[in-house]
Amino acid sequence: MTAAMIGVLALLVLAWVVTSDLLARANITGPLFFTVAGFLIGSHDWKHLTVQVDAPSVHLVAEVTLALLLFADAARVDFSRLRQDIYLPGRLLGIGLPFSVVLGSLLAAWLFDDFTWAVAGFVGATLAPTDAALSAQVINDRRIPMRLRRALNVESGLNDGIVTPVVTFTLAVAAGQLGSGEREGFLGDGGALLELAVGLVVGLVIGLGSAKLLVFGFRRRWTSTEARGLGTLAAALGSFAVALTFSGNGFIAAFVAGLAFRAGLGGALPDTDGTDGTDDTDGTDAADDVVELPELLGEILAFVVWFLFGAALVPIAVDNVDVPLLAYAVLSLTVVRIVPVAVSLIGKGLDGRTVLFLGWFGPRGLASVVFALLAIEELGTTGPVQPAIAAVALTVLMSVVLHGVSAGPLGGWYVRHEQAHDDSGPGPRSRRPAHRQLGRRLRP
Numbered sequence: 001m002t003a004a005m006i007g008v009l010a011l012l013v014l015a016w017v018v019t020s021d022l023l024a025r026a027n028i029t030g031p032l033f034f035t036v037a038g039f040l041i042g043s044h045d046w047k048h049l050t051v052q053v054d055a056p057s058v059h060l061v062a063e064v065t066l067a068l069l070l071f072a073d074a075a076r077v078d079f080s081r082l083r084q085d086i087y088l089p090g091r092l093l094g095i096g097l098p099f100s101v102v103l104g105s106l107l108a109a110w111l112f113d114d115f116t117w118a119v120a121g122f123v124g125a126t127l128a129p130t131d132a133a134l135s136a137q138v139i140n141d142r143r144i145p146m147r148l149r150r151a152l153n154v155e156s157g158l159n160d161g162i163v164t165p166v167v168t169f170t171l172a173v174a175a176g177q178l179g180s181g182e183r184e185g186f187l188g189d190g191g192a193l194l195e196l197a198v199g200l201v202v203g204l205v206i207g208l209g210s211a212k213l214l215v216f217g218f219r220r221r222w223t224s225t226e227a228r229g230l231g232t233l234a235a236a237l238g239s240f241a242v243a244l245t246f247s248g249n250g251f252i253a254a255f256v257a258g259l260a261f262r263a264g265l266g267g268a269l270p271d272t273d274g275t276d277g278t279d280d281t282d283g284t285d286a287a288d289d290v291v292e293l294p295e296l297l298g299e300i301l302a303f304v305v306w307f308l309f310g311a312a313l314v315p316i317a318v319d320n321v322d323v324p325l326l327a328y329a330v331l332s333l334t335v336v337r338i339v340p341v342a343v344s345l346i347g348k349g350l351d352g353r354t355v356l357f358l359g360w361f362g363p364r365g366l367a368s369v370v371f372a373l374l375a376i377e378e379l380g381t382t383g384p385v386q387p388a389i390a391a392v393a394l395t396v397l398m399s400v401v402l403h404g405v406s407a408g409p410l411g412g413w414y415v416r417h418e419q420a421h422d423d424s425g426p427g428p429r430s431r432r433p434a435h436r437q438l439g440r441r442l443r444p
Contacts, residue, residue: 005042005051009304012037016303024137029404031134031306031365035397038310051311053381058312059373062305064240066160066370067254068298071236073157074258075291088151089158091344092358097159099340100128101166107331108391111324114384118174122375123388125167127332127395129160131365133302134400137407138361143415148354152361160367161255165196167371168249171378178383198248203239203256210235210257211264214290229293235261236294265290302366309369309396317393320386329395333402337362357414363403364396372396 016023016033023033042051051058105124109115115123132139132153139149214231217223223231236254243253317325338359345355372392379385 008041009307012307013300013303027137027405027408029134029136029400029407030303031400032404034303034306035310035314035400038307038312039314040310042307042311051308053312053316053373053376058308059377061301062308062370062373063250064237065298065301065305066367067240067250068236068294068301069366070161070164070251070255071239071258071261072291072295072298074161074255075232075262076295077154077157077259077262087348088147088345088358089154091348092151092155092341093158093162095344096340097128097155097162099343100336101125101163103340104128104332104336107328107336108388111328112384112387112391115388116174116177116384118170118177119384119388122167122170122174122371123391124336125163125170126368126371126375126392127336127364128163129364129367130156130362131160131367132156132363134363134365134403135361135407138411141411141415144411145418148358152358155362161251163367164249164251164255167374168195168252171375174375174385175378178379178385195247195249196252198246199243199250199252200256202243202246202248203253204260206235206239206242206253207257207260208264210238211261215265228290232261232290233294233297305366305369306400309393313369313372313389313393314397316381316386317390317397320390321394325387325391325394328391329398332391332395333364333399353414353417357410360410361403361407364399368392368396 012034016030020030023029038051101121101124103124104127105117105121108123109117109120112120130152135152138144139153141149210231214223214228218228235257239253239257240250242248243250338356341359341362342355345358350358369392372389375385375389375392381389
């Protein structure tokens with residue numbers, strides 16, 4: 001990535017910040033803004049501004065971004081609070097997510113004749129995770145019942161970490177089937193199983209260890225309140241980098257480290273106002289405060305990834321678009337998402353309007369983009385890999401546009417219908433204060 005490209009990206013971030021509220025009123029999200037900018041600026045031969053999809057810097061930025069957001073998402077999950085409304089996100093993750101992976105994989109195998117089962121499985125798993133950033137207006141709309149917003153937010157925060165082992169496994173098998181990777185097999189040296197195991201161990205050790213060190217330092221007055229966010233950032237980046245150093249899966253390490261960090265921290269740190277680390281009047285606590293720095297950095301880098309997506313992956317989708325590709329993208333955003341959601345929520349007393357609402361707001365986003373870049377790094381862009389990348393890119397592109405533009409209007413539609421049918425909705429509307437927000441996430 002050249003100095004000219006960094007300068008353009010910095011100016012684009014500034015332009016988005018200045019006009020962010022204006023763009024939001026026009027239902028233009030940050031991902032849509034940077035995707036369009038990337039396609040217009042970075043996908044053309046403008047010498048210093050051209051983005052190469054196989055450039056190491058592109059992959060590094062994308063991978064670090066996902067690792068930071070995986071850590072932040074996991075570290076924000078307060079399971080003691082989540083137990084109050086566990087059935088919605090629990091069913092979406094435990095039933096809906098696996099069903100979506102299987103359905104998306106079968107659809108890919110049916111529509112694309114040259115896909116091996118591993119490539120089809122990769123496409124299905126890559127497009128299963130959702131991204132709340134593309135429907136932030138819904139997540140932030142206090143008129144919508146809190147438990148629905150929490151369900152969508154928790155689902156999007158955890159499903160990318162949960163699906164990562166499946167993506168890793170399918171990539172490993174696809175590399176062997178296509179003869180394009182260095183893996184000898186699933187159990188071989190450097191294979192997917194070893195990567196997952198190393199990532200799990202590294203994540204547990206660094207996540208739990210860093211939390212205990214922060215608590216230890218605070219109790220002895222060694223650590224300042226202002227510095228603890230840097231410690232959290234070091235834990236997030238360290239878990240990812242150390243796992244890669246030992247041939248482990250950095251994403252699994254970051255995700256597990258976030259979970260372990262939250263568990264190790266508990267309520268042991270004092271809040272920024274000097275209280276005991278439990279809830280403040282605004283609904284936040286110290287565990288949320290210390291995650292703000294890695295989350296903020298991850299969200300800034302996410303804008304860069306969306307620019308790279310528009311510059312490097314959208315042209316692949318445009319160049320390869322045909323009827324099967326378009327059909328897969330449409331079905332992935334509708335049937336492959338809505339049917340698993342509906343099945344997972346059977347027997348929970350939710351009306352059809354609410355089920356459709358939850359089913360539609362499953363946008364595909366950052367995780368899918370990073371997984372596509374990983375596939376290019378592992379498998380190249382020849383043979384069935386190119387249509388697989390094109391399928392992922394086109395689905396994400398359509399999601400960026402459709403979910404971003406529809407979030408505000410459909411959120412308003414749902415609220416109006418709920419107000420008109422008070423007795424037929426999913427339950428009493430939550431009157432609890434909204435959780436503190438940093439960018440796109442609610443705290444579960």
